[in-house]
Amino acid sequence: MKLNLLNVTHFKVNSCLVSPVRMASRGKSETSKLRQNMEEQLDRLMQQLQDLDECREELEEEEYEETKKETLEQMNEFNESLKKLMSGNMTLVDELGGMQLAIQAAISQAFKTPEVIRLFAKKQPGQLRTRLAEVTMDRDVMVGKLPRDVFTLQKVEILTALRKLGEKLTAEDEAFLAANASATLSHFEKVTAGLGSEDKIMALASCGVGKTHT
Numbered sequence: 001m002k003l004n005l006l007n008v009t010h011f012k013v014n015s016c017l018v019s020p021v022r023m024a025s026r027g028k029s030e031t032s033k034l035r036q037n038m039e040e041q042l043d044r045l046m047q048q049l050q051d052l053d054e055c056r057e058e059l060e061e062e063e064y065e066e067t068k069k070e071t072l073e074q075m076n077e078f079n080e081s082l083k084k085l086m087s088g089n090m091t092l093v094d095e096l097g098g099m100q101l102a103i104q105a106a107i108s109q110a111f112k113t114p115e116v117i118r119l120f121a122k123k124q125p126g127q128l129r130t131r132l133a134e135v136t137m138d139r140d141v142m143v144g145k146l147p148r149d150v151f152t153l154q155k156v157e158i159l160t161a162l163r164k165l166g167e168k169l170t171a172e173d174e175a176f177l178a179a180n181a182s183a184t185l186s187h188f189e190k191v192t193a194g195l196g197s198e199d200k201i202m203a204l205a206s207c208g209v210g211k212t213h214t
Contacts (some may be wrong), residue, residue, distance in 0.1 A: 035095050038082070042099060042121055045075060049106070050114040075107050098123045101164060101192060110188035111157045120161035128165075132158045156180050160189065 048071055056064055082100045086092045102121035105111040111120070119128050135154050138146040159177050163169055169177070181189070 031091060031095055034085070034092070038085075038096060038099060039122060041078060042103070043118065045071070045078060046114040046118045048074075049117075053114070072107060075103055079103050079107060098165070102161075104192075105188055108184060108188055110182075110185045111161075113154050113157050116154065116157045116161060120164070123165055125162055125165050125167045128158050128162055129167075132162075152180050156182075156185065160185060164192065 052064070052067055052071060059067070079100060082096055082103065086096055086100070099121040102111070102117050105120070106117045111117050115131065116128070119131065132155065135146065135151060135158070139148075139151045156177060159169060159173050160181070163177075
């Protein structure tokens with residue numbers, strides 16, 4: 001039972017541990033420490049989201065929606081801290097820009113699978129491809145284990161994450177995306193197309209994709 005974990009614990013993002021000014025003077029060591037700190041906080045949020053999904057049937061609808069809302073609020077706080085940290089610091093944009101893109105995907109609910117969001121945020125295309133192979137095997141070999149809608153959702157999210165990370169997709173995968181992407185995901189793709197510069201990443205937080213949908 002994981003219900004005890006659903007008593008959402010509000011935590012403050014420890015962005016004050018390493019300010020952008022200090023980052024500029026401390027270099028790679030501080031950047032590495034900050035990235036590790038942010039990844040740990042991301043992991044806690046994703047675990048919280050996963051626990052919520054796994055326990056959904058054990059919760060009253062009102063309790064589920066309230067807990068989900070609180071989790072999304074924490075994601076928004078996390079995103080705001082990322083914005084402040086990256087402001088004016090191209091080194092941190094390079095290090096944390098992908099993480100912000102992934103958290104935006106979660107906030108907008110363009111992505112709904114915690115593990116996919118986590119791997120996307122950490123820029124791990126190899127593990128995303130492994131996950132895709134596992135999901136496909138579950139669907140093809142153990143029919144019935146993974147419902148078609150869940151399979152489609154996860155495959156679309158993984159392929160989108162891979163494309164955002166600069167990975168080349170096959171023509172078959174591109175066709176699958178075109179046929180199965182949700183309206184929310186398509187909007188996320190459109191808004192974030194070509195992101196890479198600091199200005200574009202900073203602009204992401206103020207666009208419609210960053211708004212919470214229920």
